[in-house]
Amino acid sequence: MDLSISLNKFISDTGYCSRREADKLIESGRVLLNGRPARLGNRYEEGDEVEVDGSLITAPKKDKLVYIALNKPAGITTTTEMHIPGNIISYVNHPKRIFPIGRLDKDSEGLIFLTNDGNIVNKILRAGNKHEKEYIVKLNKPAEQGFVARMSTGVPILDTVTAPCKVVMSGRQTFSITLVQGLNRQIRRMCEALGYSVVSLKRVRIMNIQLGTLATGKWRNLSDAEVAMLKASVSGSDNTAKASPKVKAAPSERPRRESPAAKPEKALKQSAKPAKKADGNNTPPPSSPKKSSYKDYRSKGKRK
Template identity: 60%
Template sequence: MENSKLTRLNKYLSEVGYCSRREADRLIDQGRVTINGKVPEMGIKVAVDDVVRVDGELIHQPKEKHVYLAFNKPVGIVCTTAQNEKDNIVDYINYPKRIFPIGRLDKPSEGLIFLTSDGDIVNKILRARNNHEKEYIVTVNKLINSQFIKRMSNGIPILDTVTRKCEVEQLSKYTFRIVLTQGLNRQIRRMCEYLGYEVVTLKRIRIMNVSLDVPVGKWRYLTENELKVINSDVEDSSKTEEASIIQTPTPKQRKTSRKESTRPRSKKRRER
């Protein structure tokens, strides 16, 4: 466990309101405190999931461990927890603990999606400004050409905005790979529709550092290393609503910007 998630035992007893740090030191020195059933040494640190007792009395119930799942969503499953949706993702997985999906995949799409009981990490990952990569393999109904790849890469006007520039690679006559860093509603389908193409199949094969490696309809736990990288990547991610808004300059701001860019330089500057 990371040191940042550990607390000195005397400080811990003080923070949970049991006693002062000085009194805690006395109790520890007398061997009256146990961590996970063992008498600790002075100066030891406590993790959030440790069981701390004083004279056998439970001081604080350890926090429940969160679960993090990587699921290969089949076509037809809906990414919602709503019980009135008969094909909802939670009932399909039937995990014995309350979990919810991070983000969405359209009902006709398949592939990787995370599910968790950790609302904090959900908020961080979902914010549009965090630039977390999501990779897809897409098949369309018409032949792909270089112009299609170029236009998809450079941004498409949909939903009153222009999509961010992204990595797009042609894989075959009808199939391409695309890496997005934003999550507009039905983004890839709308981008293709704008160019006169229809998506036939869409499969997400990667989210951030986690690649799809389980059969359709199956799930696995995220590994400790995967979680470590994810937590590191989202450590500074904002959890505010403002962070999810992509700022677009107003017409007045754009006009001012153009004026400033075309404004003649001073005589001194020109003579340099």
């Protein structure tokens, strides 16, 4: 496999100048490739020496992968949009360009990961992976008998019914809930559907990584063991597989324009819905020898 890159791209990647300017340098004989005058179209391979005006140009260092666990305070918005007041990126103020894995409501607090590893983001967030997330919730009033059964077996919200989940009461008004879904404000909507409102909501676990004693508002680097555990948990995941349908979040809960890092989370916003019936525009013309199904039309990209 050819791992070489064009010489002008290599020079540009080092930050020395643009590709166009690199071509001009090459044309004017100011660039040497392994001690010989470079020519337009030359390619750079790892280990080659490149000189510009007698100075050695070194390959850019690969950005070290960062994995952070943050105990997000309430009031911080999970977005990379820097113009949004209280955005999570400005709050963490990390020297490297990082982005959050998934979302945590502005009003909620607790464990959230941030990283510059785009590959693992998609694997974690893809709806089919069914990764567990555990929360501690406090209600506005004591839970009535049957609350646990109704919450754990599925609650109708957002035109669907939530997937079965684990619910354990820890007090008259507090409980823990473990989800494998990520519908928009799911826990709050579930409680509201049963006649309660959420006073506080805190995420304490994502997969096998615990929030532990990390103070509110503080962050730490994941240990090597935790990173290895994280990668092992998604080793069989396909980060290119199709996600489940999208659900719009309430306007007050997310910025108008969503960042690239936040997009994978949309895959968790809604469980699968029944397929819509094809409308008149999808009906094949009378001359068609065979009436295709809606599925066939959708797979051929003909649905408008």
